[in-house]
């Protein structure tokens with residue numbers, strides 16, 4: 046049954062707010078032509094390297110809602126804030142996790158809300174309608190829909206900035222064959238600001254609105270499965286899952302309202318986890334701790350790799366024991382980064398551990414990394430110390 050109060054679009058908005066979405070916009074189902082063009086150029090310029098699924102065919106699909114649902118008429122774009130408390134104060138023993146991963150997995154939380162929303166949408170419209178939902182992982186350009194529906198504007202760091210909640214929002218969509226009157230895009234821009242471009246530590250924002258995927262810490266810590274390129278490791282600081290620098294420095298985010306959803310509140314200790322604890326963690330503990338958390342995406346081996354990089358950058362000498370155990374017992378991916386971390390921490394104790402590892406290491410890439418780290422420490426061992434190297 047159609048609800049009686051307000052026009053259809055207002056009822057749709059009210060329904061979304063009642064379910065906990067913070068912003069709602071509507072756009073038509075026409076292709077996102079300029080976004081498709083920009084994404085094709087991004088591929089041609091080699092800035093989407095490392096993402097094998099990000100093909101030209103995928104780009105075409107994700108920018109054409111009519112290919113995603115038969116007879117699609119409207120796209121409802123929804124934004125949900127994940128801004129909660131300040132991060133815990135960490136020391137050089139801690140790593141940092143991007144805000145979006147402090148709470149429950151947003152895919153799960155938002156998909157269940159979107160399903161509820163679609164059921165209510167059917168009631169509001171008073172007829173049988175078809176819908177298809179998207180949150181991040183489907184073939185849909187989430188940001189393009191948010192921009193055209195007036196939910197926010199493109200920041201130069203490529204994130205969608207909303208007037209009320211800044212860029213600290215998850216984006217999701219419902220495509221439907223129900224006609225709804227579209228909203229207008231916002232007329233806002235970043236103006237002359239270039240703060241995010243200047244402050245990105247790896248230079249990943251290679252031009253306004255263009256990220257080079259392979260330089261972005263978010264990609265390196267979450268999506269990359271293999272070895273992190275040596276020259277980028279020192280630039281990654283203590284980020285072990287994602288990166289928030291280009292959002293933390295953004296002036297629009299200084300005024301952002303906080304979100305209300307309990308699911309996105311920080312799980313205890315998630316913003317700045319202890320790095321040695323991660324290095325010592327076993328699979329059972331990882332599965333328990335990161336159940337229904339976005340962090341499980343790295344898998345235990347990836348999180349340990351990232352923890353090694355952060356330990357190397359933090360230069361914590363108390364981590365040498367944990368790193369030396371990692372160098373003896375863990376997968377080669379972790380061993381490579383543990384050897385690098387020991388080289389960064391430096392000193393005689395690290396050198397002894399590295400020289401010792403040369404005696405038993407069989408993997409050539411790890412051996413190369415150990416040699417490079419020994420070279421970087423660059424201090425000779427005394428005869429006595431060499432004797433202690435078993």
Ligand code: B12
Pocket residue numbers: 079080081083084087143144145180181182183184185186187188189199202203204205206212213214215216217254255256258261263264268286287288289291
């Ligand atoms: C691939 C991907 C990544 C990759 C690539 C990042 C990137 N910039 O695309 C990596 C792993 C690096 C990444 C990182 C992050 N991601 Co991500 N990611 C995606 C994903 C799956 C696809 C995005 C995509 O198509 N990128 C390809 C390029 C071509 O698109 P684009 O960068 O958005 O560029 C557009 C603009 O540049 C615009 N454009 C081009 N020229 C011009 C010129 C002008 C003048 C204007 C106005 C616009 C404009 O057109 C381009 C095409 O649409 C989306 C989910 C989805 N299905 O859409 C989430 C998504 C974009 N990610 C998200 C988040 C939260 C993040 C992180 C903040 C996580 C973190 N804290 O670590 C970081 C932010 C890094 C950054 N600065 O972008 C959110 C963004 C929310 C928001 N407010 O915008 C999304 C929408 C997921 C979601 N559903 O909430 N991500």
Ligand code: SF4
Pocket residue numbers: 202244245246247248249250256260261262263287288289290291292
């Ligand atoms: S997420 Fe970090 S590395 Fe990536 S563009 Fe933003 S500041 Fe740069």
Ligand code: SF4
Pocket residue numbers: 200201202203235238239240241242291294295296297
């Ligand atoms: S830091 Fe400045 S340029 Fe970057 S997204 Fe924010 S307002 Fe735009």
